[in-house]
Amino acid sequence: xxxxxxxxxxxxxxxxxxxxxxxxxxxxxxxxxxxxxxxxxxxxxxxxxxxxxxxxxxxxxxxxxxxxxxxxxxxxxxxxxxxxxxxxxxxxxxxxxxxxxxxxxxxxxxxxxxxxxxxxxxxxxxxxxxxxxxxxxxxxxxxxxxxxxxxxxxxxxxxxxxxxxxxxxxxxxxxxxxxxxxxxxxxxxxxxxxxxxxxxxxxxxxxxxxxxxxxxxxxxxxxxxxxxxxxxxxxxxxxxxxxx
Amino acid sequence: xxxxxxxxxxxxxxxxxxxxxxxxxxxxxxxxxxxxxxxxxxxxxxxxxxxxxxxxxxxxxxxxxxxxxxxxxxxxxxxxxxxxxxxxxxxxxxxxxxxxxxxxxxxxxxxxxxxxxxxxxxxxxxxxxxxxxxxxxxxxxxxxxxxxxxxxxxxxxxxxxxxxxxxxxxxxxxxxxxxxxxxxxxxxxxxxxxxxxxxxxxxxxxxxxxxxxxxxxxxxxxxxxxxxxxxxxxxxxxxxxxxxxxxxxxxxxxxxxxxxxxxxxxxxxxxxxxxxxxxx
Numbered sequence: 001x002x003x004x005x006x007x008x009x010x011x012x013x014x015x016x017x018x019x020x021x022x023x024x025x026x027x028x029x030x031x032x033x034x035x036x037x038x039x040x041x042x043x044x045x046x047x048x049x050x051x052x053x054x055x056x057x058x059x060x061x062x063x064x065x066x067x068x069x070x071x072x073x074x075x076x077x078x079x080x081x082x083x084x085x086x087x088x089x090x091x092x093x094x095x096x097x098x099x100x101x102x103x104x105x106x107x108x109x110x111x112x113x114x115x116x117x118x119x120x121x122x123x124x125x126x127x128x129x130x131x132x133x134x135x136x137x138x139x140x141x142x143x144x145x146x147x148x149x150x151x152x153x154x155x156x157x158x159x160x161x162x163x164x165x166x167x168x169x170x171x172x173x174x175x176x177x178x179x180x181x182x183x184x185x186x187x188x189x190x191x192x193x194x195x196x197x198x199x200x201x202x203x204x205x206x207x208x209x210x211x212x213x214x215x216x217x218x219x220x221x222x223x224x225x226x227x228x229x230x231x232x233x234x235x236x237x238x239x240x241x242x243x244x
Numbered sequence: 245x246x247x248x249x250x251x252x253x254x255x256x257x258x259x260x261x262x263x264x265x266x267x268x269x270x271x272x273x274x275x276x277x278x279x280x281x282x283x284x285x286x287x288x289x290x291x292x293x294x295x296x297x298x299x300x301x302x303x304x305x306x307x308x309x310x311x312x313x314x315x316x317x318x319x320x321x322x323x324x325x326x327x328x329x330x331x332x333x334x335x336x337x338x339x340x341x342x343x344x345x346x347x348x349x350x351x352x353x354x355x356x357x358x359x360x361x362x363x364x365x366x367x368x369x370x371x372x373x374x375x376x377x378x379x380x381x382x383x384x385x386x387x388x389x390x391x392x393x394x395x396x397x398x399x400x401x402x403x404x405x406x407x408x409x410x411x412x413x414x415x416x417x418x419x420x421x422x423x424x425x426x427x428x429x430x431x432x433x434x435x436x437x438x439x440x441x442x443x444x445x446x447x448x449x450x451x452x453x454x455x456x457x458x459x460x461x462x463x464x465x466x467x468x469x470x471x472x473x474x475x476x477x478x479x480x481x482x483x484x485x486x487x488x489x490x491x492x493x494x495x496x497x498x499x500x501x502x503x504x505x506x507x508x509x510x511x512x513x514x515x516x517x518x519x520x521x522x523x524x
Contacts, residue, residue: 007340011329074327077293079344080317228293 001181005092009068030059036177043181046117047190051180053108054126057101058176059133062169064097077228086226097138098131105130119187125179125203131174132210133172138166139213140221158220164213171206178202245269245391245423246290251299253285258447260285263299265442265452270420272413274438274455275427276517281444283427287393288303290425292316304390317345320384322377322397330369337368338383345387353386360405374400381409385416392416392424398433431513441513443520450520459510463496464519467506474503484520493519 023029026150042200076086109123178199184190224230246267253260267273275283288294289301292308292315301308308315316484328337334357334392335350344346344457357364360378368379377397384392393415398406414437416422428434432453434441442452462481465472469490474485479500483492493511502508511519 004340011331015331074325075341076328078291078316078321078323079341080313080346081313082313083345228288229295232293 001088001092002096005089005096008093009064009096012068017063020063020066030062033059033147033173033177036181040181043126047180047184050112050118050122050184051176053112054105054130054176054180057105057108057130058133058172060104061097061101061130061137064100064134065137068093068097074208079106087222090222090225094138094140098134101134102127118185121187122179122185126176129172129175129179129203129206132207133168133176136172136210136213139218140225153185158217158224161213161217161221167170168206168209168213171202171209175199175202175206245271245304246273246425247300247302248289249300250290251296251301253275253289253297255285255294256524257390258282258285260289260444260447263444263449265440265449267423267425267440269423271439272415272417272426272437273440273442273452274431274434274513275425275442276429276431276434276513277444278521280446282447283444284395285447286444287395287425287427290393291315291319291321317347317387318390320387320389320392322380322384322392322394324348324377324396326376328368328376328380329439331366331367333365334371334379334382335364336360337379338364338386342383347388349386349388352388353382354493356382356385359408372400374402377401378405381412385412392422392426394424394426394428396428397426398428398430406433413437422464431517435513443517445520458513460498460514461496461502462511462516462519463494463502464491464511464515465494465502465506466491466509467503471503471506482520482522493522 034052041117043051076089081089105127109118109127112118113120113123178195182190182195183199189196246265248263248265251260251263258280263286264305265273275286277283285294290303291294292303292310292312295309303315304318306315328341332340335353338348338353339350342350342353354364357379359504362378364374368376371379377400381394381397398409401409410433413424413426417424426434426437438455440452441455441458443450449462451458465475467489468487472480472485472490472492475492475494479495481493481495483490485491495517
């Protein structure tokens with residue numbers, strides 16, 4: 001199953017990126033996030049590395065979410081696969097989408113820690129933020145996944161999922177921006193005001209949202225995605241009409 | 245092969261109502277009806293993609309929803325939707341999805357692709373619509389299915405391939421162990437192929453009968469309008485009158501006699517479909 005999901009991801013990555021590059025807002029968001037620190041803050045190469053070590057995996061999680069959302073390869077509904085196998089596909093693809101950015105972040109932070117550029121506590125905060133973030137983004141893109149017309153495919157998702165997803169996305173980004181651009185290393189913060197406290201508050205809120213989303217939406221989303229009928233109905237009345 | 249008993253399925257505002265039909269082994273069932281009549285919904289019920297709200301669906305003796313692996317491994321399908329990976333080659337697609345079918349044979353797939361004039365090394369996305377359907381058809385045949393479910397396949401085929409398609413379908417059912425459900429608007433195809441014909445209209449099954457029985461059940465009678473008005477009203481399905489006379493589509497049986505001045509002809513499937521739709 002891992003091989004198959006990996007194959008699907010590789011297949012969808014290239015056309016997905018092409019599609020993504022046409023959507024100015026997404027493109028702009030990623031560029032903005034990457035250029036945020038060097039453009040608006042005084043920075044050193046050390047801070048820049050620290051910032052990118054967290055932000056690049058987060059952007060990767062968003063890209064995966066956009067180009068390879070939780071939707072099951074449609075042929076899998078038609079092939080002789082049981083519901084349990086489709087469930088496995090959903091879980092494995094979620095695992096891959098969450099694992100790659102998290103592992104990348106772990107690697108970056110490990111290197112920075114090994115070079116004594118950041119403290120262990122900071123590295124832990126960054127890695128946890130990226131894990132929360134990619135676990136939520138990887139569940140199902142929903143609000144991130146867009147069709148050819150650039151319309152977000154949010155129809156049929158359990159109520160409230162989109163709002164919670166967007167809140168979690170923003171909290172994750174704010175946490176990382178605050179951590180990377182404002183606070184720097186938690187053991188030697190750039191500013192000694194209340195910035196560390198604000199950052200920690202954002203971090204905990206982000207973690208709580210991620211936990212809430214998993215408890216409330218993971219199972220309904222999975223049930224939704226592995227059943228052709230639910231998925232088709234979710235796409236709305238237009239699809240219902242064409243299904244006749 | 246297929247048995248539907250009083251099947252009902254609601255999808256939004258649309259409802260498939262009280263569908264009962266049977267297809268024995270070794271036969272071809274033609275499914276006709278206008279857009280939105282419920283043909284695709286019915287096929288999706290047979291594929292186990294939808295669950296019936298009421299009634300019983302049996303495909304190859306099993307419930308396609310609860311025994312989906314068993315049923316789906318014996319079904320070959322051709323759909324109008326583009327569901328395969330456009331960026332992959334034909335062989336890549338077939339191998340990727342063929343591994344789920346216990347009987348999938350790359351050699352059979354290659355053989356059919358060769359027969360259909362398809363290069364298996366080309367990316368699927370580069371093919372024309374008709375070629376994509378040929379690919380689906382080759383894939384459907386490559387895993388030795390017992391039942392073929394074909395949703396509007398032949399509309400995009402060129403005349404040469406259409407003849408080949410008919411030949412393959414006829415070969416497929418020739419051993420008496422296989423079956424085909426062919427949903428189409430092209431009733432001329434069914435005139436040539438179908439053993440049974442089912443017509444759906446607004447989610448209701450208007451009829452499901454043997455092709456010959458269907459041909460014996462209706463007549464088109466034309467002549468002077470006042471003579472047509474004398475026909476028993478309960479047998480007239482539809483009537484139209486024009487400048488030069490009138491035509492009536494009527495229910496027929498072997499005891500029926502007609503005024504010798506009326507012209508009586510056996511309707512084609514297209515005419516049967518047209519007049520049923522007109523009746524509405």
